[in-house]
Amino acid sequence: MAGAGGKRGGAGRGDVASGGAVLVYAAGLIQGLALVCFPAASSILTSPTGYDLSASQYGLMFAPQVVLAIGSAALTPLWAGRWTLQRVLLAGLTANLVAMLLLVVSQFPAPSGAAYLLLLGATGALGFGFGSCVSALNTFAAALVPGREDRSVLTLNVLLGLGTALAPVLIAVLLPNWWLLPLGVSVALVAAIGATLRIRLSPGAVPGPAGARTRxxxxxxxxxxxxxxxxxxxxxxxxxxxxxxxxxxxxxxxxxxxxxxxxxxxxxxxxxxxxxxxxxxxxxxxxxxxxxxxxxxxxxxxxxxxxxxxxxxxxxxxxxxxxxxxxxxxxxxxxxxxxxxxxxxxxxxxxxxxxxxxxxxxxxxxxxxxxxxxxxxxxxxxxxxxxxxxxxxxxxxxxxxxxxxTPPVHPAHHLDIPASDSTERS
Structure with a gap:
């Protein structure tokens, strides 16, 4: 998790401490809701009156999510060094939005092969969004209050967990109109994307040698x-x-x-x-x-x-x-x-x-x-x-x-973001 070792003053730090905190924590809650939408809707996905997926089809549906989550999480440090971490977060939020919209749309051709293809695309987009967003959000959370990184990251993960707990409850409450949950999450993601475009977030500068990215x-x-x-x-x-x-x-x-x-x-x-x-x-x-x-x-x-x-x-x-x-x-x-x-x-x-x-x-x-x-x-x-x-x-x-x-590692070493990647590139 990136520390706050970069610039302290200026509008960038003020944004991170105020509106930036709201954005980071709200995005964590939204990510939790999005992540559990599919398991929470499993009874609908496997019901003969719903998508009529077999157990094998239901399980295989998560394959794209796993592959893209692993890939995006592993590549986040490289992307952050090349395009800034805020753009990585923006890409992750956008991918989550695509996932929720595909889930909503998939109900119309269900049950059919077309619906299943839409579900595969949705879980793949969700995997990319999860891997990108969670890495970026943990980094930004650690930079919110210098010296209190653990508490900030704990708060973020508690809110992410709250989202995962709320999703199945909301699905049950909204039945038979379960699709209102991913639709509502889509609206929240649009708001988060808009805030990410307006609010300047800084992960802090990470000191280290030029070769820090060497495996x-x-x-x-x-x-x-x-x-x-x-x-x-x-x-x-x-x-x-x-x-x-x-x-x-x-x-x-x-x-x-x-x-x-x-x-x-x-x-x-x-x-x-x-x-x-x-x-x-x-x-x-x-x-x-x-x-x-x-x-x-x-x-x-x-x-x-x-x-x-x-x-x-x-x-x-x-x-x-x-x-x-x-x-x-x-x-x-x-x-x-x-x-x-x-x-x-x-x-x-x-x-x-x-x-x-x-x-x-x-x-x-x-x-x-x-x-x-x-x-x-x-x-x-x-x-x-x-x-x-x-x-x-x-x-x-x-x-x-x-x-x-061994001496503890400062949270700034969570992501290998070069020192040059500071708020000027946000």
Whole structure:
């Protein structure tokens, strides 16, 4: 996350501190809403009276999203150095707008092959928008208040999480006119794009050598962190992408209950992150890191066994708390252990998380077809993945404990933006 090491005075800094803060935080909320529009509408997408997608088609629908999210996140530092980070944010917001409009339009030819092609285009645009926007927004958030980067970034991620929690609730409330949600998000994105064109944002100047963009060889131990985020991505996506299909399809619960369970999951992900951030200093984050995979195991079993509305909502809420801080802590620990990797560390881990997302998003249906497992059995398989995650977490924590403490890295090293890329180019 870029620091505030650039120019302090002038209109640029004033904009970032006032209107810029509103823009950054509002864009985070909007991105959260857009991100979960597709999973929240899964019952409509797979319903015979809706899009009539099979489980395989539903899972494959997320393939373009995963590929473009990984690509755009990895290329954001390069684009920021060439075109400024504000233009990257603008491109991401525009891609999100395209995704929401394609989702709205796709209802007219549904169910048909044309509708599915529109959905594939929509998820691809959403992936590009997510990868670009999240990288840029975290950087701008860190530059809002020098010296309070952690709080600013936490606020942004809480609002992004709030958006992911609101989306399934709004879909349930708006039924049968569910398309009003992506339409409303489109209007909000148009406003955000307009504000981005008017308000001058600065990520701050990032000091560093001219060769900072040279790819760094990753230490062998770093790939334990990579394994952790891939396994975590699988677990989180089983809860976040397949909940509605599981509860409405196998358990026969109503769409409103399925939406409530999904909303509970994302809400508790956000709540859990806040709780972990404010834990007393006497509770080491490494202990939390070791406990969370065990909780994911228990939550997976609870979800697999849930048959009634109350049990389903509570099980998914527990899953949200269990998943909450695993990814942020992985990125944080890796950054402390390998401070010289800078943006490469976080970029590789976010890409790894997206790989896990992709495995669970479009691997579940083929697994069910090959093994005959029901979704409840898939969640038990997810518990086994969480057991593997617990083992990897133990290796990560024990290895890090044996290494000497490293000096913390200033958030300015999150993106490899050259010092010359300051507010003059915005």
């Amino acid at each position: 760094t060889r990753m230490p062998g131990r770093f790939w334990w962190y990579g394994a952790a985020v891939v396994l975590y991505g699988i677990c989180e996506t089983l809860f976040g992408n397949w909940s509605s299909l599981y509860l409405s399809g196998q358990r026969g619960l109503s769409v409103s209950v399925a939406s409530a369970a999904l909303a509970a999951f994302w809400a508790c992900v956000t709540i859990g992150r806040v709780v972990v951030a404010v834990l007393p200093a006497r509770i080491p984050p490494t202990a939390v890191y070791l406990v969370l995979p065990v909780l994911i195991v228990g939550a997976s079993v609870a979800v697999s066994a849930a048959t009634g509305p109350a049990a389903a909502v509570l099980a998914y809420a527990a899953a949200g708390l269990a998943c909450s801080a695993m990814l942020p802590l992985s990125v944080s620990f890796a950054g402390r252990e390998f401070p010289r990797l800078g943006a490469t560390s976080s970029g590789e881990l976010i890409a790894g998380y997206q790989v896990g997302y992709g495995v669970a998003a479009f691997g579940v249906a083929p697994l069910m077809a090959a093994t005959g497992l029901a979704m409840s059995g898939i969640y038990l398989a997810g518990a086994a993945v969480a057991v593997a995650l617990a083992v990897v977490a133990l290796v990560v924590v024990r290895g890090a404990a044996l290494r000497p403490a």
